[in-house]
Amino acid sequence: MQSHSVQARRQLRQSILNERAKLSLEQQSIASFNLIPQALALINQYHTEHIALYLPFNSEISPLPLIERLQQQNKSxxxxxxxxxxxGHLFFQQYDAETLFITHKFGMQQPKPDVRKVKPLNEIEMIFTPLLACDKSGNRLGYGGGFYDRTLALTPQAISVGLAYPFQFVENLPTEPWDIPLNHLIIGDIK
Known part of the structure; x- marks a missing residue:
């Protein structure tokens, strides 16, 4: 029998995915650009140079406009x-103009592994994470694979930042013992 928390998390995941699917491409784009000022303010506040981000999947809020801005600032x-x-683990590789991409087993794009460009986890200063939901305590609900929880557990020095649409913020999330709360949440308004 499944715990109430597991059922609640599964239902919330489906609800958020349904909401996300309703977003127009224009709303997705607006939200992605609207998160830039808050993200830059955080990066400047922490004097961050080594920043891990992600490539958007389906209708996730996209950090691509932020990535472009950070490249202009010569951030790593x-x-x-x-x-x-x-x-179940992730590692991070430097992203630059020569980065080649492949599709991994879950259907998402990732850089083609190149051992010369791998960044040790303990040198990452800030990690921007995708999410399905987040609450006021920084609890993050992902897709259920635990990849980012494991990564955040191995990078306690890194400032963790979730990127979300407004409807992805909920009052309280059901949590599990292995969940690692985020330090910050940035909401990209869709208007």
Whole structure:
């Protein structure tokens, strides 16, 4: 029998995915640009140079406009890759103009692994994470694979920042013992 928390999380995931699917491309784009000022303010507040981001999947709020702005500022940027030898883990690789991409087993784009560009986790200063929902305590609900919870557990030095649409913010999320709360949440308004 499943716990109430597991059922509640599953239902919330589906509800958020349904809401996200209703967003127009214009709303998605507006939200992605609207998060830039808050993200830059956080990056400046923490004097961050080594920043991990993600590539958007389906209708996730996109950090691509932010990535473009950070490239103009000559920040060192890193993207996640599914670890080939440690199941359920991520590692980060430097992103630059020469980065080639492949599709991984879950259908998402990631950089083609290049050992010369791998960044040690303990050198990442800030991690922007995708999410399905987040609450006022920083609790994050992802897709259920635990990839970012494991990554955040291994990078306590990194400032963790969730990126979300307004409807992804909920009052209280059901949590599990392995959940790692985010330090910050940035909401990209869709108007």
């Amino acid at each position: 940027l890193y993207l996640p890759i599914l670890h080939p030898f440690a199941k």
